[in-house]
Amino acid sequence: MRILLASPESKLWNSRQHIHMGLGYLAGALRAAGYDVELYDAAVEEEPLSDVMRRGRYDVVGISSPTPLIKEAWEAARVAKSTGAVTILGGPHLTIEPNESIHRPEVDLVVRGEGEAAIVEIMQALELDAGVQKSSLSPRVFEHKAWSEILGLSYRQKDGNGGHVVHNPNRPLREDLDSIPFPAHDMFKIERYTNLQPLTDGLIPHSRSYTIVTSRGCPFKCTFCSKPVTGDTWRARSVENVIAEWRWLVEDLKATEIGVTDDIWNRDIKRAKELCRRLIEEGLNTVPWITIHGMKVNFTDLELFQLMKAAGAKRVGFGVESGDQEILNKVIRKGQTLDQVRQAFRDAKAAGLETMGFFIFGMPHETEETMEKTIRFALELEPDLAHFMIVSPYPGTRLWEMLEEEGAEIFSRDWSDLAIQDDKAHFQLGDLTAELVERKWHEAYRRFYLRPSRLARRLAKWDTWRHAPERLQDAVRFFFRERKRPTSATPPQPEWSGKAARRVG
Ligand code: B12
Numbered sequence: 001m002r003i004l005l006a007s008p009e010s011k012l013w014n015s016r017q018h019i020h021m022g023l024g025y026l027a028g029a030l031r032a033a034g035y036d037v038e039l040y041d042a043a044v045e046e047e048p049l050s051d052v053m054r055r056g057r058y059d060v061v062g063i064s065s066p067t068p069l070i071k072e073a074w075e076a077a078r079v080a081k082s083t084g085a086v087t088i089l090g091g092p093h094l095t096i097e098p099n100e101s102i103h104r105p106e107v108d109l110v111v112r113g114e115g116e117a118a119i120v121e122i123m124q125a126l127e128l129d130a131g132v133q134k135s136s137l138s139p140r141v142f143e144h145k146a147w148s149e150i151l152g153l154s155y156r157q158k159d160g161n162g163g164h165v166v167h168n169p170n171r172p173l174r175e176d177l178d179s180i181p182f183p184a185h186d187m188f189k190i191e192r193y194t195n196l197q198p199l200t201d202g203l204i205p206h207s208r209s210y211t212i213v214t215s216r217g218c219p220f221k222c223t224f225c226s227k228p229v230t231g232d233t234w235r236a237r238s239v240e241n242v243i244a245e246w247r248w249l250v251e252d253l254k255a256t257e258i259g260v261t262d263d264i265w266n267r268d269i270k271r272a273k274e275l276c277r278r279l280i281e282e283g284l285n286t287v288p289w290i291t292i293h294g295m296k297v298n299f300t301d302l303e304l305f306q307l308m309k310a311a312g313a314k315r316v317g318f319g320v321e322s323g324d325q326e327i328l329n330k331v332i333r334k335g336q337t338l339d340q341v342r343q344a345f346r347d348a349k350a351a352g353l354e355t356m357g358f359f360i361f362g363m364p365h366e367t368e369e370t371m372e373k374t375i376r377f378a379l380e381l382e383p384d385l386a387h388f389m390i391v392s393p394y395p396g397t398r399l400w401e402m403l404e405e406e407g408a409e410i411f412s413r414d415w416s417d418l419a420i421q422d423d424k425a426h427f428q429l430g431d432l433t434a435e436l437v438e439r440k441w442h443e444a445y446r447r448f449y450l451r452p453s454r455l456a457r458r459l460a461k462w463d464t465w466r467h468a469p470e471r472l473q474d475a476v477r478f479f480f481r482e483r484k485r486p487t488s489a490t491p492p493q494p495e496w497s498g499k500a501a502r503r504v505g
């Protein structure tokens, strides 16, 4: 059976292209089970997905989708279907909203939750139910008993009237992560991906940037956070299992930088230290690494940062979110204090690590004053890099419910409007107008990046001049351009969501 796994085209913001670990894990599982599989990541491919599918004549096409890309995923499924392939959709959005997709004619199967076991079981069921594959019915209906046993699967079961939609019970989160085959890192066209974060650009111009997931899930419940697949518990791989994958990346695949993309890799500080010690002992500390999406300040101390530094870490990022303790406690429910944040930055800097802060703007009940506190806190912490984000409400989050309960005016009219890292507010609530949020967001970038002390440091670096044209374009967007917003009398046009945006760096 010829299988293609694809991540569809994105018109969304993305100045960085990282390998898609979801596809990597699925390909690793299929390969370990003896299936031939190919990968297509639209972020780096030159040939359109439709041409690849028509040329390749795949029996099965699996498509991955976060919420903002679901329209592109449906379009990819439509083309796949026209070539006769069985179409499967999976990923974060399908886990939250399986129903809308399984009712579409171009979609045969929807997988909710973690997919490594499900995709293999689907292939096995297809072998048992060979007639299904040849069926020209659109959408396909499934008859064999094997389909009803695949946990987390949504499909159309054959009945007297053709078929009806069935959602099999959820698949429990996989506890024994060590038993999952390594992601198929070697299948990615690694030379086409970018550096992992802006500040590593100057480090190695032609990077081979891999990512690694050492644990899944996070027990905290920040109200804006969407983690439908990895969940609300913390499951860790053993240190030895992580070291084996790290060795593969460093020694065989010649990684030049590595990004840890866990939700919260340092949840168990003892394990985090042990991992660093093993990297040092094994001589795997030669490749710089970063914690891409941040670490949790609660589980840090000076020793951890010193060990990280010795283990090759270059920079650490922290989810700071707000400079107002009350917003942190009552609205974001972050479970951390401003003093814990201050201490973590102090310790990381003392250990010689670069730092990055993630800040969020426009949460419900924010005011000009609370956002001002956030800007001042960013200036006080003085990280090497600050990322200011306007909050984006994802379905399934507590924030989504809060907006519904409090009657917020939501501008995002369809899923593709929910792209994060965009320079527009997605809603307004009472005195918290979209104009206010966007003004403070622009101001945050201006005041952080254009402050004289920072400018002087940046201008002294060769890297700043080498990337001058891109930096200038970023500067215009981040510091000066305020976007016109449609009024409620003029609903947003479809193309409103697709404006490409880039992050400063
Ligand atoms: C690393 C990362 C990135 C990287 C790499 C992209 C990638 N997709 O890997 C970059 C920076 C490029 C990125 C970009 C974006 N990301 Co991102 N990203 C992550 C992060 C932190 C880790 C991803 C990961 O490695 N997961 C681990 C793997 C094992 O899980 P997985 O990818 O979900 O895949 C499993 C299942 O979903 C399922 N599955 C997935 N696809 C398929 C397909 C089939 C056919 C089947 C059967 C199963 C299946 O099986 C996989 C194995 O178990 C997650 C947070 C998280 N914890 O997941 C956010 C996250 C996925 N990103 C998110 C978003 C919104 C985006 C962007 C849309 C941001 C934007 N521009 O607006 C883009 C979209 C890019 C894209 N094409 O996917 C959201 C999605 C929320 C949602 N409701 O959809 C998340 C959950 C973060 C968050 N909390 O808000 N991201």
Ligand code: SF4
Pocket (backbone or CB within 6 Å): 218, 219, 220, 221, 222, 225, 226, 227, 263, 264, 296, 319
């Ligand atoms: S934002 Fe970070 S700490 Fe909060 S729930 Fe999400 S992953 Fe956990």
